[in-house]
Amino acid sequence: MPRITYVHPNGAREALDVPVGTSVMRAAILNGVDGIVAECGGEMMCATCHVYVEEDQLGQTPTQSDDEKAMLEFTASERRPNSRLSCQLVVTPELEGLVVYLPETQV
Amino acid sequence: MPAPVVAIVGAGQAGFQAAASLRQDGFAGRIVLIGEEPVSPYQRPPLSKSYLAGESSLDELWLRPETFYTQHQIDVLAGETVTAIDRTERRLRMAPGGELSWDHLVLATGARYRPLAVPGAELDGVLPLRTLAEANVLRERLDETREVVVVGAGFIGLEFASVAIVRGAAVHIIEVTQHPMGRVVSSTTSRFFTDAHRRWGARISLGTGVARITGAGGRATGVETTEGQHLPADLVLICIGVIPNAELAREAGLAVDNGIVVDEYLATGDPRIFAIGDCANFPTPFAVGRVRLESVQNAVDQGRCVAAHIAGKPAPYDKVPWFWSDQGDLKLQIAGITAGHDKAILRGDPDGGRFSVFCFRAGRLIGVESVNQTADHVVARRLLAGDPRLTPEQAADEGYDLRAHARSLSVR
Numbered sequence A: 001m002p003r004i005t006y007v008h009p010n011g012a013r014e015a016l017d018v019p020v021g022t023s024v025m026r027a028a029i030l031n032g033v034d035g036i037v038a039e040c041g042g043e044m045m046c047a048t049c050h051v052y053v054e055e056d057q058l059g060q061t062p063t064q065s066d067d068e069k070a071m072l073e074f075t076a077s078e079r080r081p082n083s084r085l086s087c088q089l090v091v092t093p094e095l096e097g098l099v100v101y102l103p104e105t106q107v
Numbered sequence B: 001m002p003a004p005v006v007a008i009v010g011a012g013q014a015g016f017q018a019a020a021s022l023r024q025d026g027f028a029g030r031i032v033l034i035g036e037e038p039v040s041p042y043q044r045p046p047l048s049k050s051y052l053a054g055e056s057s058l059d060e061l062w063l064r065p066e067t068f069y070t071q072h073q074i075d076v077l078a079g080e081t082v083t084a085i086d087r088t089e090r091r092l093r094m095a096p097g098g099e100l101s102w103d104h105l106v107l108a109t110g111a112r113y114r115p116l117a118v119p120g121a122e123l124d125g126v127l128p129l130r131t132l133a134e135a136n137v138l139r140e141r142l143d144e145t146r147e148v149v150v151v152g153a154g155f156i157g158l159e160f161a162s163v164a165i166v167r168g169a170a171v172h173i174i175e176v177t178q179h180p181m182g183r184v185v186s187s188t189t190s191r192f193f194t195d196a197h198r199r200w201g202a203r204i205s206l207g208t209g210v211a212r213i214t215g216a217g218g219r220a221t222g223v224e225t226t227e228g229q230h231l232p233a234d235l236v237l238i239c240i241g242v243i244p245n246a247e248l249a250r251e252a253g254l255a256v257d258n259g260i261v262v263d264e265y266l267a268t269g270d271p272r273i274f275a276i277g278d279c280a281n282f283p284t285p286f287a288v289g290r291v292r293l294e295s296v297q298n299a300v301d302q303g304r305c306v307a308a309h310i311a312g313k314p315a316p317y318d319k320v321p322w323f324w325s326d327q328g329d330l331k332l333q334i335a336g337i338t339a340g341h342d343k344a345i346l347r348g349d350p351d352g353g354r355f356s357v358f359c360f361r362a363g364r365l366i367g368v369e370s371v372n373q374t375a376d377h378v379v380a381r382r383l384l385a386g387d388p389r390l391t392p393e394q395a396a397d398e399g400y401d402l403r404a405h406a407r408s409l410s411v412r
Helices: A024-030 A055-060 A066-074 B013-024 B066-071 B132-141 B155-166 B187-199 B247-251 B296-310 B374-384 B392-396 B402-410
Strands: A003-007 A013-017 A050-053 A083-085 A099-101 B005-009 B030-035 B074-078 B081-086 B091-095 B099-101 B104-107 B111-113 B147-151 B170-175 B203-206 B210-216 B219-225 B230-232 B235-238 B242-244 B273-275 B280-283 B322-327 B330-336 B343-349 B354-361 B364-371
Touching: A003 A024, A050 A055, A066 A083, A066 B374, B005 B013, B005 B099, B013 B030, B013 B074, B013 B296, B066 B074, B081 B247, B104 B296, B132 B235, B147 B155, B147 B219, B155 B170, B155 B187, B155 B322, B187 B203, B187 B322, B187 B330, B187 B343, B187 B354, B187 B364, B219 B235, B273 B296, B330 B374, B343 B392, B354 B374, B354 B392, B364 B374, B374 B402, B392 B402
Parallel strands: A003 A099, B005 B030, B005 B104, B030 B074, B104 B273, B147 B170, B147 B235, B170 B203
Antiparallel strands: A003 A013, A050 A083, A050 A099, B081 B091, B091 B099, B111 B242, B210 B219, B219 B230, B322 B330, B330 B364, B343 B354, B354 B364
16 A cells, blocks of 8 residues: 655654555545545535645646646645645555645645 | 533534534533434535445545544544433433533534425335435445436435436436526526436426325335326435424524524524534525525534634634535536525536526625536635625626636735
């Protein structure tokens, strides 16, 4: 299972082995990683599962849909070029070693 | 002085959010979350969408893992029913037994499905869709169901219909009004979805009610309509709306009128008792008068509002309502409340399957319905959070840059 690392704003790191097909959001919720709210449950309605992807890994992540780009306007923390909705980061073998940074706040 | 206790009655999305937000807001007392269903708090929207379709699993429904509640010291009493509120002694009575003293009480009791009062409604195969247990029954029955009659063309009925068709059933939808989803969407959007369901293979009878449900050997065999037609069915889904669970509040002497009546702080007439989510009837700037809304957004934002209040930072509830529905390959997103509009402006191309309807009342934008058009939905939520200052002419002009319009307002 690919290993995904979540980095909290204070620098603390949590690593999870995530089954292929599970989203980075769902894995965080199921494993009690604080800092991902996901109030709509992965329906791309809320932008409360915002993460910053490690910049040199951006190329490995799935392409952003127009809907995701639109919803990223709602992030509570600053939107940056490496902003993603983690519900859209469905884990594949290519994402092994992915590092995502959690924003200061989701709401 | 002992630590204060917040009792939350109802462990759905609203109750869960109130509990979680109380901890996040630094509330240090005891939090007790009481739910009738014998399971951990879960999300309801997928029950008529991906979960019903078999595309998502039970694991994906839980709002949080069990460990979350222990970590955050939230006592979850699952499978317990609150039978009475004693306001003088500030106690709850519960079944099967027990009492709980509280300092603040949050009623997040939700709503229950409205039964259809016709002969035959008790037959096997006549089913509602509201809870996880009910969704499990339907998910399994759809394996062998050949003919479905859906009674009521609201969100749930139409979502169910689109899943049932894909799972191989013949679907007939009957709706007593002329407008599917007519309580919440404009006639343009209603017609668009009616056409879409017909295209997907469903039959739809509008202006048609149920006279009785026919059966044989205790099992439903079909629906006899008020038009005298017999529609064969081995499964009849009843989805004609809900009844807010307000009895506890009424028996405790609190005001009830289409839900538990609360003020702009979501407080009842008793300042220590709040009501949130599907059961709460509240004043809102987004409609004329009061509303009761059934949505994730409403549950979550009201849960947060009440938690902040109890934690010592009261503020009136003022969040923009939003809703969504997934039907087939169509995603309907609504910002604001469009009911009561006097002008509906179409933007985009319904034939191409992407458009929005901008709804105005007395010249002011009150809500936007978007189909496969998230960019418009995003703009609409931004605009409605303040004074939208959008004219019907601007909405109708496809060349007019809505994002730039929204940005110009936020820097003002």
